[in-house]
Amino acid sequence: MAVRRWASSIPNLILTVGLGYFVVWPLVAIIGRGLLPHSHLRLAAVTDVFTDARVRSVFGFTLWQSLLSTVVAVALGLPIAYGLERVRPRGAGVVRVLLTIPFALPTVVVGAAFIAEFGAGGPLRSWQWLHTTTIIVVAHVYFNLGVVVRVVGTRWREFDEQLIDAARMLGANRVRTFASVTWPAIAGSVVNAAAIVWLFCLTSFGVITTLGGLTKTTIETEIFRLTTQELALDRAAALVVVQLLTVGIVAVVCARFVGSRAVAGEHAARSLVASRRSRRAWSVSLWSLAAVMVLPMLIVVQRAFETGGGGFAALRDSSRFGWRPIDSVATSLQSAAWATLFSLAMGTMAAFIVGRRAPGWRALNALTTLPIAVSAVTLGFGFLIALDRPFDLRDRWFLVPLAQAFVAAPIVLRLLVPTMQSIAPQLREVAALLGASPVRVTTSIDIAILLPALATAAAFAMAISLGEFGATSFIARQNQPTMPLAIARLLGRPGIGSQHAAFALSFVMIAIIGALAIFAGTVQSAASRRRGMFR
């Protein structure tokens, strides 16, 4: 017992110190600069914020668009996850990959593609979606559908179909079976997925500014404006506090829910025996969904090749922009590789604590989630004013991958925890009884069962770090921008030539992320297929 406590408190300490210095301290520093200028508290800013009618409407819109986006994403994602993981029609793997790619694309790319689709001269201009809540929700769902499908799907795939057969045999109808067998098994992952999606939508920035237009302002865009344009740190800090409180309340509710719903189940993977007709119906609907998902990417491809590859030539031409856009690919890959290692390490350590509900798991869960729960601009400005003491870390090479890892770690954690919780504790007890050391128990039971989820997590982490924009834009050495920064810079430059180069680079990025998603999908399905075979 003493050993186990010790074993979980070391990673807990590492994570707490790391997150404390790199996330909490910058956050405290920037909020402190706003609310405690010259060391005396200015609460007026906070009370002003709560009484300001504009802020109230901004807050209301933020909640509304984020909840709506989450509900739609989950409602669409659940049947898709079911279809992909239980029915598994032909081409399910391809559809899964297509659904995952958008999540990793930087909002600048998707924003540009959406504008090309719905904006001036676009094929869907007549729908008049630009600058409406609709397009914001559609874009959020577009980005996050993959999260729901992956997070829930990973859990659903491991769900034992025999339980359903048993329930049906005992006379339960479909609804009853779902409510009392399927739902308890997947509920944890659904809540997890919803929580991630909701956090992303709540703090989403690029989608709101590029597609929302003038009237659509969220807490996040307001914090950005107040910080970068008006240097009104007091009001910005007050909004950060509001944002944190909102997130905190939901996090507590979710943690409770997830904690109470852990279900131990046997690991089985068997595809549903569906009738040929219903398989075909599933196949058709999943493929049409894939077609919709691929449309914005096609626009990117079309724009990239519009000039017969002129955009690609410009990527290698250093004389044109003063820097070679193609170099950003190497910068990004290198940074993302480090970020993947960092976030897998962090996420796995955290998953062991959160998944086993070791002492302090709630606090750690909240702490790990903090980087995606706070606005990137707050964190970015926080880095600038906090990480110069005791050493000036602001231009160290590891800061970019580390920041990206912090953004990816919560997803890694959430992908691992449901699987982790499904490991029957008896397995570990039996192993221990048979004389396995705690390390041996961890490697041959926990890690082994976690592997497919780890593969998914690695791919997600890599994809998130490749696409990360907000925090990176504050700390990246900008003469060596990452791909999203390079794309944003090219898009922001005058001249149709640089627009084409931007789309060409976006195409390269889509290709890389697609390759990653295919790789993860192959590893994952290979792993679960083998497991099914040897059952």
Added chain:
Amino acid sequence: MNRVGVSRARQLRAAAVVLTASAIAASCGSSSGAKLHPLGPTVKPKPETSVTLLTYSAFTPPKGVFALFTRDTGIRVDVLQQGDGGSLINQAVLTRDHPQGDVLYGVDNTFLSVGLDSNVFAPTAFRSIDALAPAHRDLFAEVLKSVMPIDYGDVCLNYDIAWFSKHKLAPPASRQDLLLPKYKGLTVVENPATSSTGLAFLIATIGTQQDQGWKDYWRSLKANGVQVVDDWTTAYETEFTGGGGKGTRPIVVSYASSPPADVVFSEGKKTKPSIAAVTNDCFRQYEFAGVLKGAKHPTAAARLVEFMMSAPFQAALPLSNYVFPTRARTALPLIFRQFAAVPEHPLTIDYVVLGRHRSNWIRDWTSLMGG
């Protein structure tokens, strides 16, 4: 039992593949990339052999020009580009105790007062004050002890010549014309809260009087179907008919230098511009450079600012960033002499006034147009 063991071993192998792949990618990157990409270990620079220039992300360093500086002085220039002019100066204020670089370049006259009020610039005796064209020197006489105006651009209305001739309509001659029914739904402007171009146009509509007349102007403009977008690129490249995209609006807020830029962007397809600038009601936007207080390399920083005022750098500005040099008697490229619009009376407003009112104007404008 044995079979389970086998399958587990395979899973372990599968995950090992993932982990090794990313480990390899990481290590490859760090070994080969150390020289090319500063994501590898950073080398501490020796004193005064390098200087870091902080600027906004849209700035394009003129080709090969910093190399001239390095050749003459032995000082390497690292360019650190972040955000726009507004966030650039605000970051400098926030990091006042430990600035991220030595020279800040790109803060404009609408944001200059933020930097000056917070004392982010170190007082410097610039020799190149004498090289400034007198008109610019007189305008900023009292700030020249800490910053230098490096370049300027005139924000003016632009229109698509072909569109207006095709529709047999006379192009607008002033911003007042935009309120006419015949120009309904033809104009796209940038949001002053997010775009410095948009802010410049807002200031142009406020003018020197600073009375409340500008609000009526914008109410009418809104009623006449003006479109507001977030940034210059969206306005010009996407919504404007004369830009790169398939826009639908033939009038846009852009620059006096947009006509020559139009020819350059066409990459040889155009010999003369297909867009023109309205020379009335233009606002002149200046961009400043200064040495940051607390800079690690103050001597090199001062030399860099002087270099930015030198003839080679100034002459390279028009074709790299489509702005005009402030140095007296700097020859403009032919294409600028041929096609750049020359505003008759560009509006210049005291930077102190701009600093005092900027936030309020933006706030009023936002509630006027957003609500």
